[in-house]
Each structure stands twice: as C-alpha cells, then as structure tokens.
Amino acid sequence: MDTGIVGYGVYIPRFRITVEEIARVWGENPDNIKNGLLVEEKSVPDVDEDTITISVEAGRNALLRAGIDPQLVGAIYIGSESHPYAVKPSGTVVAEALNLSSKLMTADLEFACKAGTAGMQCCYSHVKAGMIDYGIAIGADCAQSRPGDALEYTAAAGAAAFVIGKDPLALLEGTMSYATDTSDFWRRDRQDYPRHGARFTGKPAYFKHVISATEGMLERMGLKPSDLNYAVFHMPNGKFPIRAAKILGFSMEQIEQGLIVKRIGNCYSGSSPLGLCSILDVAKPGERILLTSYGSGAGSDSFVFTVTDKILERRGKAPKIEDYIKKKEYVDYGTYARLRGKLKM
Amino acid sequence: MTYKSSVPLYWRLRKSKYNLIGTKCANCNSVFFPPRALCPNCRRRGKTENFRFSGKGKILTYTIIRAPPEGFERDAPYGVAIVRLDEGTNVTAQIVGDINKMEIGKRVSMVFRKIHEDGEDGLIRYGFKFQLIE
Numbered sequence: 001m002d003t004g005i006v007g008y009g010v011y012i013p014r015f016r017i018t019v020e021e022i023a024r025v026w027g028e029n030p031d032n033i034k035n036g037l038l039v040e041e042k043s044v045p046d047v048d049e050d051t052i053t054i055s056v057e058a059g060r061n062a063l064l065r066a067g068i069d070p071q072l073v074g075a076i077y078i079g080s081e082s083h084p085y086a087v088k089p090s091g092t093v094v095a096e097a098l099n100l101s102s103k104l105m106t107a108d109l110e111f112a113c114k115a116g117t118a119g120m121q122c123c124y125s126h127v128k129a130g131m132i133d134y135g136i137a138i139g140a141d142c143a144q145s146r147p148g149d150a151l152e153y154t155a156a157a158g159a160a161a162f163v164i165g166k167d168p169l170a171l172l173e174g175t176m177s178y179a180t181d182t183s184d185f186w187r188r189d190r191q192d193y194p195r196h197g198a199r200f201t202g203k204p205a206y207f208k209h210v211i212s213a214t215e216g217m218l219e220r221m222g223l224k225p226s227d228l229n230y231a232v233f234h235m236p237n238g239k240f241p242i243r244a245a246k247i248l249g250f251s252m253e254q255i256e257q258g259l260i261v262k263r264i265g266n267c268y269s270g271s272s273p274l275g276l277c278s279i280l281d282v283a284k285p286g287e288r289i290l291l292t293s294y295g296s297g298a299g300s301d302s303f304v305f306t307v308t309d310k311i312l313e314r315r316g317k318a319p320k321i322e323d324y325i326k327k328k329e330y331v332d333y334g335t336y337a338r339l340r341g342k343l344k345m
Numbered sequence: 346m347t348y349k350s351s352v353p354l355y356w357r358l359r360k361s362k363y364n365l366i367g368t369k370c371a372n373c374n375s376v377f378f379p380p381r382a383l384c385p386n387c388r389r390r391g392k393t394e395n396f397r398f399s400g401k402g403k404i405l406t407y408t409i410i411r412a413p414p415e416g417f418e419r420d421a422p423y424g425v426a427i428v429r430l431d432e433g434t435n436v437t438a439q440i441v442g443d444i445n446k447m448e449i450g451k452r453v454s455m456v457f458r459k460i461h462e463d464g465e466d467g468l469i470r471y472g473f474k475f476q477l478i479e
C-alpha cells in the first residue's frame with residue numbers, strides 16, 4: 001500500500017553533438033532528420049564514462065534525495081544494454097561505490113531499453129514481499145550506434161536511479177507488463193553495434209507493446225487518460241511517444257514535461273525513467289503520473305504513481321534534470337568519434 | 346608491454362578509491378589519504394579509524410599531460426592536480442572537464458570515473474577524479 005519511490009536521481013554527461021553536425025559528415029539534410037525524429041541534439045559520454053560511472057552518479061543523487069542510510073539497501077538492479085563487462089556484474093561495482101551493505105541481492109538486467117523499469121518492478125516486489133527495506137533500480141546506457149546508421153542521431157547516454165521503499169515521495173499504485181517475441185532491434189554477442197528492422201520497429205514493435213501495456217494498466221486500475229496529470233512513454237525519438245500518446249488519448253500537455261528526447265536524445269534504459277524524473281522535478285502532491293517503457297525484443301512495463309507531500313522536502317536535495325541538460329559543451333564529429341572509441345588506434 | 350594493474354591491489358584499495366575513504370587519528374585528529382594504519386604524529390598513542398572525505402576541495406597546483414603513459418592515450422590531453430581536501434590533506438588526481446579552465450585555487454568536487462583499462466580484455470579500474478565547480 002505504501003511502497004514507491006523514496007528518492008530519485010539523474011545523471012547526464014555534459015557533451016552534446018547536434019543533428020546538424022552528424023548530418024554534415026554523412027551528407028544528409030539535417031532539417032529532414034530533425035523533422036523526422038524531432039531530435040535536435042544528443043548527449044555524449046566523456047572518454048572515461050560508461051554505464052557503471054553514470055549509474056554511480058545517478059545513484060548518489062537518488063540516495064541524497066532519499067536521505068536514508070545506504071547500509072539499509074538490500075538490493076540493487078542495473079538495467080542496461082551497455083554493461084561494460086560481458087561477464088562481471090555492473091551491480092557489484094556500483095553497490096560498492098554507493099557504500100551499500102554486502103548483504104545484497106544484485107544481478108544485472110538486460111532488455112534493450114526497458115531493463116531499468118524491470119529493475120523497478122524487482123525492487124518494488126521485494127519491498128512488498130518484506131524481503132528488503134529498500135532497493136535501488138537504475139536504468140543507464142551509453143548507447144552504441146554504427147557510424148552512418150540512422151541510430152547515430154539519437155543513441156545517447158544518461159542514467160536515472162530510484163530508491164524504492166516505504167514512505168515514498170511517489171507512491172507506486174500499480175504496474176503491469178506486456179511482452180512478445182518481436183525482433184525489431186538486436187545485437188549479437190561480440191558485435192560492436194546493434195542492428196534493427198528499420199520501419200518494422202514501429203507498428204508491430206513499439207506501438208503494439210506500449211499501447212497494450214498502457215491500456216492494460218489503465219483498465220486494471222479503472223483509470224482513463226484524463227485521470228492522469230502526466231504521462232511518459234519510451235522515447236526512441238520525439239515522434240513515437242507523441243504518436244503513442246495521441247492513439248491512447250493523452251494530450252500534449254500531459255506528455256510535454258517528460259519529453260526530454262529532443263534535447264538529450266534516446267538514453268535507452270535511461271530514457272523513460274529520465275522522463276519520469278523530469279516530471280518528479282515539477283509535480284505537486286496528489287498528482288498522478290503514468291510511465292510506460294519499451295524494450296526491443298520486445299516488451300513494455302507500465303506504472304501508475306501518485307506524488308505524495310514528501311516530494312516537497314526531498315526534491316531540492318539533489319540536482320534536477322534541467323541542471324544537467326543545461327550544463328553542456330558541444331563537440332564536433334571528430335571529437336565524438338574519439339570519445340566513443342569509434343577510431344581504432 | 347601494456348601496463349597491467351595488480352588485481353589484488355585494486356581489490357584492496359577499492360573502498361578508498363571509490364568513495365575517497367582514508368583514515369583519521371582519533372588522538373590528534375589528523376586525516377590521511379591514502380589510508381594509513383599508523384599515525385606518524387602519535388605513533389603508539391594514535392588510534393586511526395576509517396574516515397570518509399566529503400570530496401570537496403581546491404586545486405593547489407596542476408599540470409596538463411600531453412604525452413600520456415601507456416593506457417591513457419585516449420584521455421590526453423588531460424589535467425592532473427594536487428587537490429587540497431576541505432578536511433585537510435592533499436590528493437593527486439585527474440581533473441575532468443575543460444583543461445583550459447583549471448586554475449590554482451579553483452573549487453573542485455569528486456566524481457566517479459574510469460581510471461584505466463588493462464587493454465581490451467583486462468580489468469576496468471574505477472575511482473575518483475575531480476570536476477571543476479563552476
């Protein structure tokens with residue numbers, strides 16, 4: 001009854017590359033791409049940043065807001081498709097850097113862009129079952145894209161972390177998922193870059209799963225779109241979430257605050273969780289938020305949260321997403337290629 | 346030959362490298378980083394215990410590395426500074442961000458970054474660096 005988000009935290013690397021700059025290198029028309037994707041620029045990690053380091057930064061911010069003793073955290077799940085090691089968990093490194101107890105449940109999660117929300121469900125059910133007092137779920141990615149591929153305009157980096165437990169600032173009222181074997185995007189072992197089914201990523205993949213999970217969630221809770229103040233849908237680009245919102249009956253006003261993709265790109269496992277954090281940065285007690293993630297392969301997790309008055313005392317204890325979005329430094333394609341290890345030396 | 350770090354050494358130092366945990370002498374209040382088991386001021390009368398630094402400090406002096414050692418080629422050029430921690434000891438660490446903005450006296454705060462990779466198939470070492478507070 002009283003379980004939800006006790007603290008949240010974000011991290012976005014400071015480098016940005018614009019759609020113009022990428023388009024210049026590949027001889028594409030930047031306006032066509034910007035209008036097609038509704039993305040202006042994307043975040044780029046520094047040469048010494050990866051999914052583990054950005055998870056630590058977001059996790060430290062989430063713990064600041066939660067204001068709890070880190071030793072009381074009994075589980076940590078990091079959802080990502082860019083875990084630095086193929087074998088060796090990100091979770092143990094992050095847990096040690098967050099000063100968590102060693103009496104800890106942890107496993108790395110992987111489900112394209114929805115692994116972060118899967119971690120939130122794990123923590124939520126552990127707390128509900130009385131197995132732990134607090135759990136930390138992190139969605140983080142430093143997404144890879146093949147030079148020249150359409151994904152290069154959006155594949156970005158960012159992390160969102162949530163401390164899940166009792167006495168929340170946002171009560172988790174319900175969650176449900178929808179998953180099928182649909183191959184719209186994949187990366188084989190030992191491959192540097194993913195491949196995707198181009199147009200196939202839309203209707204049978206993104207829209208089918210986002211809409212089914214959201215409709216199921218609303219039906220289960222007896223809610224209609226107008227009962228929610230905010231909604232956030234996974235943001236592979238700016239266009240898909242706007243279209244999904246329209247199909248489901250949500251207005252632009254409801255999704256605007258969470259629509260961060262235009263300014264930072266698609267942070268994969270961090271994408272819809274960062275959208276949720278952007279909403280938590282402004283939401284008032286009593287307001288209701290819908291979150292629906294999407295991971296290729298394919299599946300969606302949907303959640304309904306109600307903000308509590310605890311938001312008022314905890315929100316100011318860590319930087320907001322806007323602080324990170326504004327703190328930016330532009331890089332050219334050459335620097336971007338160097339930072340992302342696209343140049344073999 | 347690429348420089349390879351010692352796996353057990355990295356493991357032993359991980360808590361202090363990840364969270365800037367040193368030691369403090371309960372007798373004379375001196376703080377140490379890296380952690381020291383024995384207080385050089387108090388010797389047998391001293392009593393050292395783990396101490397977590399806030400991660401805030403200022404640049405005492407710095408340099409820019411343009412000819413990096415093996416394993417750091419991708420980072421160069423990068424800043425390295427001696428940082429005076431607010432609690433009162435000095436540490437040497439890399440400075441992230443715009444190297445042209447480094448200045449003696451500038452405030453810095455700790456960040457968590459990759460320090461070094463032991464080649465393509467080795468361990469990735471993580472730890473603290475400092476960012477400029479703007």
Ligand SMILES: [Zn+2]
Binds near residue numbers: 371384385
């Ligand atoms: Zn002493």
